[in-house]
Amino acid sequence: NDLGVAFLKHLLADQKAIWTSPAHLRWADGSWLFPLAAATGGFFATDRAVPPALSTDQAKLNRYVKVSDYGLYSMIGVGGGLYIWGKLSHDDHQRETGILAGEAAINSLAVNTVFKYAFGRARPNQDGGLGDFFQHGTSFASDHSVIAWSIASVFAHEYPGPLTQIAAYGLATTISATRVLGKQHFASDVVGGG
Secondary structure (H helix, E strand, C coil): CCCCHHHHHHHHHHHHHHHHHHHHCCHHHHHHHHHHHHHHHHHHHHHHHHHHHCCCCHHHHHHHHHHHHHHHHHHHHHHHHHHHHHHHHCCHHHHHHHHHHHHHHHHHHHHHHHHHHHHCCCCCCCHHHCCCCCCCCCCCCCHHHHHHHHHHHHHHHHCCCHHHHHHHHHHHHHHHHHHHHCCCCCHHHHHHHC
């Protein structure tokens, strides 16, 4: 795995696998699919009640947004840094981890962009916070959440120690939660993205 033509070929193969994956679902996939669908549905049912309960202090909301932004930038930076450091130090595992993190981020963002514009959900700070779908919004699902959880899963898989998993998934959770606390997304947007 390296950048260049091979990287682009992997992206195309990944996209084909992602978009055809529903045809490959089995009953055994229900063990994770049904609980995820139920949790997301539960959050859909309670989404409208959350934004009014959150802070209205604009400075605080801006801090939450900055935390989510900087958290995501740091995850992307670690992925890029692993690639560069692995290249310089001739550590194929670090280099490969950086490439896989980039592939995961690009693939998940590509899929999410299609769904985001297809669903057109209004954000909590639009249209009275109703979160209605097909309103030309871009709330469902959260790009920050999609990218953060994609990169976190690569880090946790490639370096499966408990500290790496806690750090990667902890940061992804923080990024997702601060998108809700900053009133940029509903809880179902970040759960669906995750």
